[in-house]
Amino acid sequence: MRKSKQSPLTSTVLAASILAVAGWSTSARAEWKPTKTVEFIVPAGTGGGADQMARMIQGIIQKHNLMAEPLVVINKGGGAGAEGFLDVKGSKGDPNKLIITLSNLFTTPLATGVPFKWTDMTPVAMLALDEFVFWVNAKSPYQSASDYISAIKAGGPNKMKMGGTGSKQEDQIITAAIEQTTGVKMTYVPYKGGGDVAAQLVGQHITSSVNNPIEAVAQWRAGELRPLCVFDTQRLPYKEPIANGKAWSDIPTCKEAGLDIGYLMLRGVFMPPGATQEQVDYYVGVLQKVRETPEWKDFMKTGAFNTSFMTGKQFEDWLKKAEETHRSLMEKAGFVAKS
Amino acid sequence: MSNPIEPRERTVSVRLMELVVAGMFMAAALLVMTDNWRIGARWADDGPQAGYFPFYVGLIMLIASSVTFVANLMVKEGRPSNFVARSELTRVLQVLVPAAVFVIAIGYLGIYVSAALFIAAFMAWLGRYPAHRIAPVAILVPLALFFMFEVWFLVPLPKGPLESWLGY
Amino acid sequence: MEALSSLIHGFAVLSDPMNILYMFIGIFLGVLIGVLPGLGGANGVAILLPLTFSMSPTSAIIMLSSIYWGALFGGAITSVLFNIPGEPWSVATTFDGYPLAQKGRAGAALTTAFTGSFLGAFVATLLLTFLAPLIAKFALQFGPAEFFAVYLLTFCSFVGMGKESPFKVISSMMLGFALAAVGLDTVTGQLRMTFGTVELLRGFDFLVAVIGLFGVGEILLTMEEGLAFKGKTAKINPKVVLETWAELPRYWVTAVRGAMVGCWMGITPGGATPASFMSYGLAKRFSRNGARFGTGEVEGVLAPETAAHAAGTSALLPMLTLGIPGSPTAAVLLGGLLIWGLQPGPLLFVEQRDFVWGLIASIYMGNIAGLIVVLTTVPLFAAILRIPFSIIAPVIIVICAVGAYTVHNALLDISIMLIFGVLGYVFKKLHYPLAPLVLALVLGDMAESSFRQAMLVSQGSLTIFWSNPLVGSIVTLALVMLSWPVISLFLQKLRSPRKPDAPVVAG
Known part of the structure; x- marks a missing residue:
């Protein structure tokens, strides 16, 4: 066995420690950067779609060295994701925390009455939309x-x-x-x-x-x-x-087939409330680089994702509209929890 | 436990403990039943409602623990029985109290520092080990855990001021 | 035979030294993950998934599945040594494994556990090699009603034993069901018994409860006994492996039964944890030694371990051929396949021959390698018991705390674990059995949701449980199991003029 090939684990350990040192010495620069391990929360269990995507992003960032500090995925799926969202909502001003969303960003508070909504967090970017x-x-x-x-x-x-x-x-x-x-x-x-x-x-x-x-x-x-x-x-x-x-x-659209229904699921990234513009910009930059990688593009193709990417005002407008759509759909269906 | 009990080893009787535990089961059962009745515990057209099974689980628990409760009430305290000897209880508390302190400390100091302190305190207090035997265990175990979780597996565990001072 | 030549092709893929290296790294990490309670196979594989990005899919799956084998092996270690199930599927291993260790036979218990695991995996892999497409079709027959029937069968083959007061058994079991119901109801999306608190949203996790009830509870009991400050006199005997092996052949019926239960549960897919309970329950019921189970019988370790590993391995089959995750770990591996750009499903065997057969070959190799790795460590692990209690006890509590935290990344779970520890201690002293509580906690949720799914499908009619031969026979078998004590009494009466033994073997 050739000695030059290290185990993936040791090389990661090495890379992580080298990067940690590197991060330390360059932190004096004006541009904001995370100073410690960034937690990437998945408001769902292991093995689901959101978990898959989060770990995909983690892997891509690791492989292409897109971030100075490691990104770790943490599942907090209790109460249809409420646990994860409430954690982020409660971590005001913590710039080392991200969360990936599913539709449960809108549906869980409506269906269960657990108090959180997207405005309780700082929107970073829409990564993609999942088709149905x-x-x-x-x-x-x-x-x-x-x-x-x-x-x-x-x-x-x-x-x-x-x-x-x-x-x-x-x-x-x-x-x-x-x-x-x-x-x-x-x-x-x-x-x-x-x-x-x-x-x-x-x-x-x-x-x-x-x-x-x-x-x-x-x-x-x-x-x-x-x-x-x-x-x-x-x-x-x-x-x-x-x-x-x-x-x-x-495949025809359902509208073509006489069933006028459209629905897309948000795969977006949010930060805790109170994040600065610089911090948001940093993560937008990282995610943009992730989108450029061949692995991400392949993944989008396999999963036939809608690859819309939105940030800032445009994303917020989209969120506002999506929230309204969910509210009206769920009210009509009688899914809203009585408070 | 059948030997006669020294007065100073007496704590509570087995019977009393049985009653307390059965009583707690009954209370838990009532709690389960009321909350599930609230969300609906009937059999609807398309099968049981959300509270149906838990409600009946609570009901069965209530009945079973009531039987235990009543059976113990009826038992005459023939020969006195002791749930746990005082010396035994002391030893149990010697583990339980430090463990509880450790668990509370995790929230403030993080798991690694608390673990080091807990192991050191335990070894010093109960094992009466000298410092040079305590130090390796109390330092190396949390350190090994730290490297395994924070560095290798990238699983963040609760951390405190020391770790954040070190940049984690 | 086509399968055989494909398998040889698979071994050729595997012969790449890098792949073998990854296999060993995977097994090592897996054993480590298995030993640490809480950081289960699914979590462990998920955590290490991103590391495999820079590898080829074949190398990646070899490493990840080796982690899984390692975790399956490793789960038994802490169960035997400290009564702490490292993994959900090793709870049943504690029932006899820990008493064996207490008798100074930790080496024998570990050897039995590892050997049983290996046998189970081997049988399941043979199945995977030669009957994959056939069995895949069978898994599709399983709808909600069939799932419920399987859980019912698991339950019925396990309960109805023990010397404790039946009212205490029932109370304990119902407590398990009630705890399992806390949190979000998957069928209606309603919150149950959370009483408005955020912390209860995630419910009570089986592992947190078990780490407390068994692990911490046991430490408290050991403390009470007071003889704890000296280490146990487990002698290090390098020949323990061979001696145990000499003993094992006489339990071949249990091993075969365990492997069959495991394969069945892995494919259907009931999962490794129910499989281990079911196998233990059946062994206890039908074995000659049944009455002594729970006091440290080698057979009581063999039964659950064989089944758990067989189930864990055969759970890969529906994953590869149908894209159905047969276990939480398989679900994560499935996600891995998608990330590597492979599409699990019926065509995988045709389109990705290297990948599939490389994987299957690696299961054979991985289990052999795993067995060698863990067996060589048996004397080492047995020696851990010689460490004085005042050193090992705080370390165990720390590891339990870490384990409880990693299950859901929740601080409160550590406190809950400690409370379960006290509960375990009190229950043990008052003769409330813990096994029914644990079984209810692990199966309650799944059984309830599949029952209610079945009710939705049938619109509230119970006849769905006899609507086809498959579900009908499982349900009937379950009811037979439940009333087995009565039936066996009857059979004994019939037979009493003749010799009273001749154990009945059930499939």
Whole structure:
């Protein structure tokens, strides 16, 4: 065995300690930099979509040396993420803390009444938006969204079973929106994670799902699942064929299919309240560099993400609008906790 | 425990302890039942509501612990029984009290410094070790943990003023 | 045979010295993670996932899965030595492992645990090699009703034993269920029993409770006994491994049963923790030595460890072939696959031959290497018991505190652990059994949500639990298990004219 190749661990240890020393000596410069380990909080458990993305970012930063101090991922998923958000809300002025969000930024406070909202934190940047696709089992007779919609209408209430992740969160919100459009109630079955939902659909324990692309793409490629439509205003841009010569871009939008519903999930990064502009700028810079790496681009492509990137005022406006949308969707569906 | 109990070793009887624990179970059961009744403990059209199972769990707990409670009430204190001898209790508290102090200290001093102090205090007080045998254990164990968690695994544990002075 | 040639190809991939190096690093780290309570396999793999970015996917999965094997092995160490389960799936190992160590047979307990783990993994890997596609289809049959049936079966094969007052057993079990229900209800999204506090949002974690009840509780009991200030007289015997091996073949039925339970639970996917409980329960019920379980029986260590490792290994199967995470650790590995740009699913075996067969080959190698690593350390670990209590006790408490904290990164969990420690001490003194509490805590949440999911699917009709042969037979089997004490009494009456032994072996 060649001696020159160190174990990845020792080299990381070395790198970390060297970087720590480097960070110390250059801290006199005007530009703000984190002075100690930065905690990257995931308001969800290990293994989910947000966790994956956070660890991806951690890995990219480590591999390309994008930050002077190490970034560590911490899961605080209790109470549908409330634990993580409350932690950040309570760490006013701590610049060494970040949090990645899911839709639970909007849904958890509404559904549970736990007091936090996005204005309790400092928005850094929108990293990407996660798409939602309407899926059915490939063995089912429904070739298009309109086939399935007519089957829902013909079958009557609770005939069709929609599986989704969690309760009163994004998947159930979309389900409620579909119910409002069709006027027919579906049975919503909540599962722990998106992977489970996709597998349950393959096993035909449920009749449809609104999985994110990355959760169901493997089953689509294997010919087990069929995408009906995507819950976005325009088709996905990815033209590479995935299954049977079809690409993500071949999936019609749900609006085209007569189901006028759009929903995107925010993958954004926030800081605790009271962060200075310099601190925000620093992290925006790091995240921009992350977005430039080939690993990130590949990941975006595999997961058919919407790669919108927003910061500052534009991001805040988007957040305001998204908060309103969630409130009205959840109020209509009766998901808002009575206080 | 069946030997006659020296008066100075007497603490509380097993029976009293049984009653206290069963009583605590009953109180916990009532708490569980009331909170779950509040959020809905009935069987709705599409299956049980959120509080259904916990409510009945509480109810079963209440019944079972009531039986234990009543059974112990009925038992006549034939021969006196002692839950724990005084000397035994002292020894238990010798661990428990420092451990509790340690846990509280973590919030202020961080886990590494508290651990060093706790190990040192414990070894000095209960083991009566000389300083030169205490120091290696009390320093090396927290240090090893520090390197393992903060440097290798990048898992931040609670830290205090010392670590932040060192730049962590 | 196609699988065989693919496997040989896999070994060729593995023969790259770098991959072997990664394998050993992985096992070493895994054992370390397994030994530290709290920092479980899933957390450990997640923490080290970003390190693997600069490697090829094949090397990365070899290292990460080796961490997993290491953690599966390592979980047993603290269970045996200090009554602290390093991992959820080693709780059942404490039941007999710790008493064995107390009798001065720590070496035998550790050897049995490691050997059992290895056997379980080996059987599961054979399954993975030759029957993967077939079994994958089977996993798809599992909907909410089937999941509930599996949890019910686990429960029924474990409960209904012990000499304690039945009312205390029930109280203790119900406390476990009640604690499991604290926090967010996954089915309706309502908060239960949090009483408006933020700290209760995350609920009571099984591991925090177990570290307190077993680990801290045991330290308090040891202190009370007072004979603690001297080290235990565990003699270091380098031949302990061979001597234990000579003893093991007579428990082959338990080992086979454990491996089968484990494979079944890993694929379905019930997970390693329920598998270990189920296997222990079945062994206790059907073994000749059953009545002595809990007092330090080698068989009582063999049963849960074989099942846990078999389940841990076979959980990779639905992950690779279907993209279903069979365990929390598998869920993290699944995330890893996506990060490395691989798509788990039915096509993985076709498109990524190097990767899949390299992984499978590494499971064989990783477990052999792991077994060698841990077995050589048996005398070393057994020697830890000779360290005087006044040194080791504070160190154990510190490690317990670290473990309780790392489960959820929550400071309050350390205090909760200590409270559970006191509870464990009092319960033990008043003969409230801890095992039902722990089992209820670990299964309660999963069982309840799958039951309610099933109810949503069937719109409130209980007939769903007999709606197809699969779920029907599991539920029926569970009920048979529950009423087993009555049935076995009946069988004994029938047989009593003849010889009274002849244990029944169940599959």
